[in-house]
Amino acid sequence: MNSQPTVDAAGSELTQRGRSVQIEKLVKTYGDTNAVDGVDLDIHAGELLTLLGASGSGKTTLLSMIAGFTSPTSGTVTVAGTDITRTPPHQRDIGMVFQQYSLFPHMNVLVNVEFPLKQRRVPRAERRRRAMQALEVVELGHKAEARPGELSGGQQQRIALARALVFSPNVLLMDEPFGALDRALRERMQSEVRRIHRDLGVTIVFVTHDQQEALAMSDRIAVFDRGNIEQIGTPEELYESPATLHVATFLGESNVLGGSCRQGVFRTDGGVRVCTGQAGDGTGRLVVRPERILVDAEPSVGTPAITGTVADVVYLGADRRIVAATADGELVARVPANGSTLRPGDPVTFTWPSDAARYFAD
Missing domain, CATH: 3.40.50.300 (P-loop containing nucleotide triphosphate hydrolases)
Structure with missing residues (x-):
């Protein structure tokens, strides 16, 4: 499996190109x-x-x-x-980096990084040279003589990364x-x-x-x-x-609307009609990302609109997270921080473009 190592721009032989x-x-x-x-x-x-x-x-x-x-x-x-x-x-x-750094506290940084090479019986001078190269890659060559306990958590993790790359x-x-x-x-x-x-x-x-x-x-x-x-x-x-x-709800934040589909039209449990173009009838879920929701915009013909009452407004720096209580449950929108003056208790309308929702049959 071994091949000639890659030589980087600085001329250091550190690692092979990746393998499949x-x-x-x-x-x-x-x-x-x-x-x-x-x-x-x-x-x-x-x-x-x-x-x-x-x-x-x-x-x-x-x-x-x-x-x-x-x-x-x-x-x-x-x-x-x-x-x-x-x-x-x-x-x-194969190199391995764990959540716990697993560095030897009684050894300095350079010796910690050398350790995998020592196990592989690499001569002392060669392993020192390669360990220093690995430390330079993670930009911690100046910490070679320090003990792990003298470093921050991020520095210790970079040392663990250098140790995994050194061989x-x-x-x-x-x-x-x-x-x-x-x-x-x-x-x-x-x-x-x-x-x-x-x-x-x-x-x-x-x-x-x-x-x-x-x-x-x-x-x-x-x-x-x-x-x-x-x-x-x-x-x-x-x-x-x-x-x-599962992917839609696990990766990022999502609004999930329950309901049933008939002839390509989804009706939410709260009574809102949404065209999906999906074949087949039955119950399912409609997923809409909060950043795709428009707040208090005038809905165009055929565009779904859900009304409710603002339950909470959270300032997040670049945007605001607006939570509304509706007949379809709690829904969330994200809008630019300077794009809304809504407060809890205000009436609100959520709408979204026709291509913003994804339908999943049960």
Whole structure:
């Protein structure tokens, strides 16, 4: 699986270009439960793919099987055409970054980063050189002699990232690595990983339950639910064209209207008619993103309009979140902060363009 390492613009040999990963019919069973239930997944060489889902959806179990820490019940894991399903973790050339930094507190930063190379019996001078290169990639070369306890949380996570990159892995796995960081630091680390991904071209498989993090970082996202992949695509594809109700409601905020469809016309439980153009009759759900809703706009002919009373207005800086109580339940709109003077108790009308709603049959 090994090839010649990439030489970056500064002339440092740090990492190979990314390798592809193929998952075929992968199953992991615990008792009567399939934590991963026959997953097929092609991860492209050099892409940043995010596995997104709630706790218990199977994403971390899948990552653990790629790393080799968990043995699959059945199925295969292949990297660049080589079956590694039964290969021990330390022979897979796969880097791993955990949520917990797992740095050795009694060792300085440089020795921490050297550790994977020492395990691989790399000569001392060579591993020092490569460890310093890895520290320069995460912009912490000046902290080589510091102890982990002297660093901030974000710096420690960058050290953990340098340690995962130092032995030139074929694939880099990241399991909720920023979950313990505050919002501002988490966003900086997201940008840092994106920069490293662009510079080095390593294949990254990233696990998170944070929808905004997945949207901000990913080339593609695989949405997990109950051990299966519900949908995979670019962030824009999943957000704008969700294939299932679960994807529509899990990725971003959504208004969900219950009702029934007959001859292409959906009537909400509150009595509002919406044309969907969908074939087939029966009950279903209509999903509308809050940012697509127009507040107190004059609805055009055939455009749905739901009236109600403002229950809450939340200022969020760039926009305001307006919550309305309606016959169809609580609905939410997001409008520019300077675009509304509504207050709780005011009457309000919500409408939206005909292409803003997606219908899902039950």
